Amino acid sequence: MIELVDRAQEFADRTAVVSNGQKHSYRELLDASARIARGLLAGREDLNEARIAFLVPPGFTYVALQWGIWRAGGIAVPLCTKHPTPSLRYVIEDTAAEHVLYTGEFLDQLAPLIEENISSFARAETFGSATDGPLPDISSDRRAMILYTSGTTGKPKGVVTTHDNIRAQIVALVNAWEWSADDRxxxxxxxxxxxxxxxxxxxxxxxxxxxxxxxxxxxxxxFERFLSGEINVFMAVPTIYFKLIGHYDSLPAHEQRKISAALSDFRLMVSGSAALPVSVLERWREISGHTLLERYGMTEMGMAISNPYRGERKPGHIGQPLDGVHVRLVTEAGTQVPANSVESGEIQVRGNNVFREYWGRPEATAREFTEDGWFRTGDIAVFEGGAYRILGRNSVDIIKSGGYKISALEIEEVLRTHPLIRECGVVGLPDDEWGEIIGASLIADPAAVNLEELAAWLRERLPGYKLPRRYIFQDDLPRNVMGKVTKQELKRAFA
Incomplete structure (x- = not known):
């Protein structure tokens, strides 16, 4: 049983999705996904975990396709709408997708692949018309979805989650963040x-x-939708909040007051997918009256740690483990960090939320788990004051210089408080003497920033071994589609 789909029967007449100005009920979603499922089955009893890729814009069609694939017994493989043709080819071929469903606006991206006949392609708008016919019973331990990692340390890997995994991820958040049917x-x-x-x-x-x-x-x-009073929950990445703040600051005072009044009525606002600069958190709090709820997760496990819905949210911290999720910190030597220690360690996670495997990569899967079944996240954190604080990703955010382990995120937070620096990125650069030295990319006017004065300013706020040795100025930082800074690309900019 796919519980997410089964629960929709309870809400049949309520609005499930609003897209392109149209409201769609849960009943419409159930009917459309059933037709798609029958179209995919084409007389078969069960897709038996066949991979079905789809490239459609966010909206009702996306949800109907996702549910239809699941109801037919397939594995949903959502494709990134912003990826170029070679990246789409990689995912389609890596999953050996049986079908690729798409809408017309993506025809140009897919045209070379359609010509090469690497899969069966069909237009999603007209797919599936059968209204009668049985659908298979789907056990909850079946594979349900494959999402691809960002590929910052090699080729992207397909993360396989089961229906059980997805259920665990959803239930933990619904309970922690107190979702209800009245939310929009x-x-x-x-x-x-x-x-x-x-x-x-x-x-x-x-x-x-x-x-x-x-x-x-x-x-x-x-902001127009916020002003309608119809939205009460919002989630975004830090770069989106940064852009919203910039737009808000450009508006006249009377429009700002209207927006702030509307935002104050929201139930919940969340930030994730990248580290939230404290400066952004504080400015958004001034604008909205809300302290953004930060949480921590990965493609491989959904969310694992969250600040509380009710209670203090500490800037720069990600909170405590969600219900059903077990978390520990482990040192490089392989020893567990004691509960009362402020020593840093790698976050390791265990629970039903954790993925099953990397698609077709058993060795890569084995490497990411300890012998006793804990998933190695590669993220370094400390537990202090009752909450976890991320220091960075082991491979790109922890700089090893002269025997010190230095958090790039800590230096970035300090640099962002400088009045002339709009944004920054800090990386470790190879060095024969020190192992690594600290490099900082500044999004600022190079004519306005005196580096000697900046170094003196930093010495008042950081110990000497944490000061950058090299600087570059850029118009913007390299980012992936989720707004996360791609540190490997940033390192190449220093070369």
Whole structure:
């Protein structure tokens, strides 16, 4: 049984999805996904975990396709709408997708692959018309979805989650963040990523709530929806909050007051997928009256740690483990960090939320788990004051210089408080003498920033071994589609 789909019967007449200005009920979603499932089955009893890829914009069609694939017994493989043709080819071929369903606006991206006949391609708008016919019973331990990692340390890997995994991820968040059928969330996040699929879309639909999509991203359009009074939950990545703040600051005072009044009525606002600068958190709190709820997760496990819905949210901290999720910190030597220690260690996670495997990569899967079954996240954290604080990713955010382990995120937070620096990125650069030295990319006017004065300013705030040795100026930092800074690409910029 696919519980997410089964629960929709309880909310049949409620609005499930709003897209392109149209409201769609849970009953419409159930009917459309059943037709798609029968179309995919084409007389077969069960897809038996055949991979079905789809490239469609966020909205009702996306959800109907996702549910239809699941109801037919297939594995859903959502493709990134912003990926170029070679990246799409990689995922389609890596999963050996039986079908690729798409809408017309993506025909140009897919045209070379259609010509090469690497899979069976079909237009999603007209797919599936059968209204009668049995659908298979789907056990909850079946594989349900494959999402691809960002590939920052090699080729992207397909993360396989089961229906049980997805259920565990949803239930933990619905309970922790107190979702209800009265919630209405605006979803502006990509739907090839766990943040948009699980945290927003699936939690809303599990709860009988409504999920609304905008035709395209735009700060003005987002604030317009906020001003309607119809939205009460919002989740985004730090770069989106940064852009919203910039737009807000450009508005006249009377418009700012209207927006702030509307935001104060929201139930919940969440930030994730990248580290939230404290400066952004504080400015958004001034604007909205809300302290953004930070949480921590990965494609491989959904969310694992969260600040509380009720209670203190500490800036720069990600909170405590969600119900059903077990977390420990482990040192490089392989010893567990004691509960009362402020020593740093790698976050390791165990629970039903953790993925089954990397698609077709048993060796890579084995490497990511300890012998006793804990998933190695590669993220380094400390537990202090009752909450976890991320120091960075072991491979890119922990700089090893002269025997010290230095958090790039800590240095970035200090640099962002400088009045002339709009944004920054800090990386470790290879050095024969020190192992690594600290490099900082500054998004600032190079004519206005005196590096000697900046170094003196930093010495008042950081110990000497944490000071950058090299600087570059850029117009913007390299980012992936989720707004996360790609540190490997940033390192190449220093070369």
């Amino acid at each position: 969330i605006l979803n502006i996040l990509p739907l090839h990523h766990v943040h948009g699929i699980i945290n927003v879309l699936s939690c809303a639909l599990w709860s009988g709530a409504s999920c609304e999509f905008l035709p395209r991203f735009g700060e003005e359009a987002i």
